[in-house]
Amino acid sequence: MPPSKKSEVSRVSVVSGWSPFDRVGTQQDTTAKVDPAAPGPRPEDEELTNLNWLHESSNLLNSFGDQVLRSVSPVMEIDRSDGVPASPSPPPATSDPNYDLKQNPNCKPPYSFSCLIFMAIEDSPSKRLPVKDIYNWILHHFPYFASAPTGWKNSVRHNLSLNKCFKKVDKDRSQSMGKGSLWCIEAEYRQNLIQALKKTPFHPHAQVLTTPSASLQAYQSISSPPLWPVSPFFRRNGGVLLQVPQGVIQNGARMMSQDVFPGIRPLPIMPIGSRSAAVSRSVLGVCRKRSESDLSCDSPLVSSDPKEDHTYSSAKSSGLPSLEGGAPCEGGDAPSDTEDDDRVWVKRELKDLPPDAAYLAQYKRRQHWTKAKLWVSTDSLPLKKRRTQKPPESDDEEMKEAAGSLLHLAGVRACLNNITNRTAKGQKEQKDTLKN
């Protein structure tokens, strides 16, 4: 968004803040319009409510947040319409230049793109946004991207396309909202996103910070856990901040050790290529575009098996039980209004196809889900579709079964890894922190 980027950000009012947690507590977003088409209260909302443990009022921190915000982006207008009163002075700036936000304003947010997109969408009244608005939301809340290389937009689109947490919603044809579709959160994976957010950035408890930096000490001397300063979590609900339960601390500790906790510690200088959001990886191992016909699936179930969720492209349609097992989709095959659309047709066709043994064998070699793709003969397909689709090379049933088992095992293993990795990761980070 080259030319308008800066100016756009310059008139941003950052504060209105965030969303999934808006429904918690006393949030008062009077600007939010009620969209009749928007989904009503969802089962997952209970989960959000259960995140109350994440919240603790802290005007002081909120004020600090503003301070940091101004440091990061002095041009940003700080909207205090949330009624949060001004509060005492923020912690003194550290002398460590690495911790000085004024010197290091271009710090990449410790959120994965998936989280960013999720927040953007959830922050919209109708819970659906066009890509452009997702860009804007990210720009508004994370000024880092205003000066970041433009590739991040590509990454956003890439995520939208490949991450099955997000689904495309056809616009009402009567609407002329420009090109593109609306994107919303796939209900089935909303929990994953929430979990990813819970495990991202903010909130190390003081007790896990055994060797705080100078700024950290200064900060801790006056307040509780830190947040990414521009994080929407930072404010909302009148200065609500997030705290973490014991179970999540390990991730927080990790984030701390990686200097991703700005409020306290250095907002690390993270070039766009850095892997700042690794924390949420395992939670969001869900990359694959769902077919339009799946969109009616409202199952709040979250697969316990990340592998079930993960594969680019339309591989879920492979019919592999291990891929489908977690979340039955009632009515998922119901034809949509756009069934005659090529893409929909293709996906439905894929869904009915058996897995291709040759491909799966290839997958076994590569062991990489991003390659998980069904090859189908699609002479009638648009070029776009033909490009990546080849006729099957084999139809060996045994291979299919073996591959299915492999996939299943891989899923189980990945699931176990996720659990153990999270634990081990946090412990390692704590050790590293101690070393430093």
Added chain:
DNA sequence: TTGGGTTTAAACAATT
């Protein structure tokens, strides 16, 4: 070393 997951870059098609 291997495997899993994320990000980035790039190419290309489709749409406005």
Added chain:
DNA sequence: GAATTGTTTAAACCCA
């Protein structure tokens, strides 16, 4: 025709 949007592939990187 240009710009934007959406899809796909590949590679690099990080972590366990």
